[in-house]
Amino acid sequence: MQYNFDEIIDRSTSHSVKLNKLKTVFGRDDLIPLWVADMDFLSPPAITEALIERTRHGIFGYTVPYDGYFLSIINWLKDRHSYEVYRNEITFVPGVVKGFAFAIDAFTKKNDKIIIQPPVYHPFRIVPEALERRVVNNPLLLENGKYSIDFEGLKGIIAENDCKMLILCNPHNPVGRVWNEDELIQLAEICYDNNILVVSDEIHSDLTLPGFRHRPFATVSEKAKENSITLMAPSKTFNIAGIVSSFAVIHNPEIRKQYLNYLAPRELDQATIYALAATEAAYNYGEEWLDQALAYIQKNIDFVENYLKEYIPQI
Template sequence: MGKYNFDQLIDRHGSGAMKVDSLNEFFGRDDLLGLWIADMDFAVSPRIREALSRRIEHPVYGYAGAPQSYWDSITGWLARRHNWNVKREEITYIPGVVKGIALAINFFTQRGDKVVIQPPVYHPFRMVTEGNDRVVVNNPLIFDGESYRMDLEGLERIFRDEHPKMMILCNPHNPVGIQWSVDVLQEVARLAKKYGVTVVSDEIHADLMLYGKPHFPFASVSPEAAEVSITLGAPSKTFNIAGLVSSWCVVKNPKLREPFFHWLMVNEFDAPTFIATIGTEAAYTQGEDWLDEMLEYIEGTIAEVEEIVAEKLPDIKVIRPEASFLVWLDCRGLCMSHDELIKLFVNKAHLALNDGAMFGAEGSGFMRLNIGSPRSVIRYSLESLADALASVCAE
């Protein structure tokens, strides 16, 4: 047992948590175990809660600026954790990573412009692009049955023939959990530079690297990457504080940065609340021991998931993530249609996971399992799935 108790069961019902209080809206029933939306059921670091409590106890909640210590906490974290030197003028606040993607799309592209995504991938990439009247161009990842790789030849064909204005990169990739190598990222940057494509890199899972693997910020891998990139990150997934709505944007190239940051400023998109600044600063300056212990706990949970699935659900394959608390399950060995697969999880096992097809057609037959819960909950969920599958097979 470490310093923090990640085995603690916390009832989140009635707290407004989408994970449990919005089940009926998204799954049609509310008697499910929530293992879907990407937040964790772990208690937030006491240091974050203490910092917020001290501020909340003050009787006045007026306008608040972002202190220098807030910016220092972010740039210090990036330097310490990812060996990435970011200057104060290169970073700004963003009210959420998805909102940051939307803002970048609206500023750097026009209606009808093409935007490249790499399915199976986080579904808001498609939704935000299409919702803003841009055209999605898919560059699907290649799956060999064990792991995924980027189709760089296909990417160059798209850049050359389709003339997209933007690419949305997921680094590390959600939902497949891979951290792209320096070589791959350098090639993406080379192609983007060659064909005039701006790359928006979603790096919200960057701090959740597992098994000692390093994260490689896209903008850091080459001069070309720094020139073409807009990087978005946040402490939200890292420290389980998504409800504080605190994210950041780094743009190294002044030709991209200065007009974009000016537009964000005049529209007040870059103005954080004091809840965001205080929570972020406490997380980045006092939460590292909590994070390290949590990641060790997640690695242990992944080992249990692999063991239980191999023993009780041998027709399901676990794609081990290199980052994050999200596990991509290849369920195609069950030989079910995708609708049958969803019915198995939801109506038979009473589990709410993210349906793989929501990440693109390439995710059909897969499910995304959020293991950011006490291990007893994850064990129970897998045993429920095994029992449900046995009952289906017996029918």
């Protein structure tokens, strides 16, 4: 099936954050809203159909995650990222930012130090600070237009600070780096050897452009697998952020138990009806849509690059 990504959808009456909050945030509402990471493409029809079908049932009582939900995640991660996970290693979380906020609460205490790698998505700083943790910056290096991890700087930070956690952005938002295997292995070694838990935000993993390969942090080494919490979601991938359909993958049983012991009493691991239905439909039937979307996005990037080279070469 060929999807129409040229179709322009009017979102002005849909209470979209990136449109409806423009004036509040920027003082005017005539701007191109590039400040929130959601797309203006229609989500895959399979997701819409699954939500309609579930709605037709007419009863919206408490619902437990079911086999089809877990299998859709397991199969997607295996087929798309060569990442093998098991049902008991997956838990629903109500958002990736909330997921690492819960990890901060579960594994650190007030005034503990948490490493982030700026320039990075602003909640990486805001959330730990709001939870009264101390943020330690390990800024990325910028050389010849390409960002990289400052490993020597990281080692220096760890030598001088008793850090408890590193929040990794993989792939990195906003610099766009898809970290390679060697980089992730080195990071895993440093953190494991210094007892620093890695919380890996991989929400953009499925939006890796053609020619690049996302490597889930937990797949690069045994140390990475045993010392990490991976946070993922179909939300950015399929433009369903408003449904809130994130999940955590935790291989180490002790880390998983501690995380679940934080979530369960607060009922933070309970998925909504629509999150379950949307996730299952997205991962079971959304691959063709995603491949076409990525090809379309790549053409947009090519257009911008060629336009700038021709008309604004000084940039």
